[in-house]
Amino acid sequence: DVKVTQSSRYLVKRTGEKVFLECVQDMDHENMFWYRQDPGLGLRLIYFSYDVKMKEKGDIPEGYSVSREKKERFSLILESASTNQTSMYLCASKGTASHYGYTFGSGTRLTVV
Amino acid sequence: QQPVQSPQAVILREGEDAVINCSSSKALYSVHWYRQKHGEAPVFLMILLKGGEQKGHEKISASFNEKKQQSSLYLTASQLSYSGTYFCGTGGGSNYKLTFGKGTLLTVNP
Numbered sequence: 001d002v003k004v005t006q007s008s009r010y011l012v013k014r015t016g017e018k019v020f021l022e023c024v025q026d027m028d029h030e031n032m033f034w035y036r037q038d039p040g041l042g043l044r045l046i047y048f049s050y051d052v053k054m055k056e057k058g059d060i061p062e063g064y065s066v067s068r069e070k071k072e073r074f075s076l077i078l079e080s081a082s083t084n085q086t087s088m089y090l091c092a093s094k095g096t097a098s099h100y101g102y103t104f105g106s107g108t109r110l111t112v113v
Numbered sequence: 114q115q116p117v118q119s120p121q122a123v124i125l126r127e128g129e130d131a132v133i134n135c136s137s138s139k140a141l142y143s144v145h146w147y148r149q150k151h152g153e154a155p156v157f158l159m160i161l162l163k164g165g166e167q168k169g170h171e172k173i174s175a176s177f178n179e180k181k182q183q184s185s186l187y188l189t190a191s192q193l194s195y196s197g198t199y200f201c202g203t204g205g206g207s208n209y210k211l212t213f214g215k216g217t218l219l220t221v222n223p
Contacts, residue, residue: 031209033210033211035213040215041215042115042200042213042214042215042216043155043200043202043213044213045210045211045212048210050209056210058210059212090154090155094209096209098143098160098162099160099162100160101145101147101157101158101159101160102145102155102157102202102211103157104154104155104156105154106153106154107154
């Protein structure tokens, strides 16, 4: 089975801190995604990457950046954390075969105080 | 733009059927369906591709109406394990980016 691992399950950070959320997948997938999940809003796409060093903005990229130096690792960076970035962050990966779905990590619950 | 899911919530008794709808204002190339149990990651159920057939998975199946830009998820003879939030994700091209709906909370009671 494909495994997507997010480094932290729970994280508490202070306003203004630079925050790194790490995601690693073990199935050589080209495509990786970062979503945030908030009650009543569903999953919203922050950034995605379809190859090493390639990245594209999703629907809500403001305040975030990403890094993909290796195929298996996709990092989400909060440049200066703010309280409105308190959320559940989900990483996902997908291979290029069209009939495959996303495999999600278990999520990181980030609280910014 | 997020696809619209309906209903927002549904409560069933074990053995009853349910339909969850997903509609988009954009042309669709694919529709994914996921189920998320409380405190867990979303799990992929099935994908429907433009020009493809209706799919099935256990007692859960789905259809895709390309003209109406809609998909429906059918849960028959529901089981307690079907409880969770169901999300549809819609894609418009080859970059595999999905836009998810806000979810439908399904509760199955004994």
